[in-house]
Amino acid sequence: MNTSPDPQLVRAALEQVSASQGFNAWLKVGIVDLHTGGVTIEIELREELSQHHGAAHGGIVGALADTAASWAAATVAGDVRTASYTIHFLKAARGTRLCAVGTVLKAGRRQVSVEVKVHAGDGGDDWGAPVAVMLASVAPVAN
Numbered sequence: 001m002n003t004s005p006d007p008q009l010v011r012a013a014l015e016q017v018s019a020s021q022g023f024n025a026w027l028k029v030g031i032v033d034l035h036t037g038g039v040t041i042e043i044e045l046r047e048e049l050s051q052h053h054g055a056a057h058g059g060i061v062g063a064l065a066d067t068a069a070s071w072a073a074a075t076v077a078g079d080v081r082t083a084s085y086t087i088h089f090l091k092a093a094r095g096t097r098l099c100a101v102g103t104v105l106k107a108g109r110r111q112v113s114v115e116v117k118v119h120a121g122d123g124g125d126d127w128g129a130p131v132a133v134m135l136a137s138v139a140p141v142a143n
Contacts, residue, residue, distance in 0.1 A: 055092035069136035072102030073112035077140040085136035093120035093131040
């Protein structure tokens with residue numbers, strides 16, 4: 001029996017929450033793809049999101065990865081919050097866009113484990129190697 005939330009309902013809920021949440025609204029997070037067990041989101045890399053070397057600030061990369069992790073988990077667990085994560089920055093995030101792909105590795109009753117790969121580039125289909133990878137534990141919120 002499939003107890004995962006309907007992806008279309010999850011997408012609508014996430015878009016509504018994101019638009020009303022100050023930080024995500026400021027980042028202008030957009031959903032590229034959402035399905036049970038995964039999500040792909042993007043932002044435009046604006047000047048105010050960069051650090052002194054011109055690449056995306058690590059906090060922005062981490063925030064996008066955190067959002068992708070929780071949204072991927074929401075596709076299998078409903079309302080969630082991040083419990084913990086570890087992120088590894090692999091190279092400077094340069095380009096005009098950041099893309100984060102969150103994939104559920106294992107969903108349990110108390111924890112959803114999610115892997116996120118963040119890519120930087122100029123959009124399109126060829127993002128190249130990730131600029132950061134994250135492993136997150138996301139907790140379902142009891143209603």
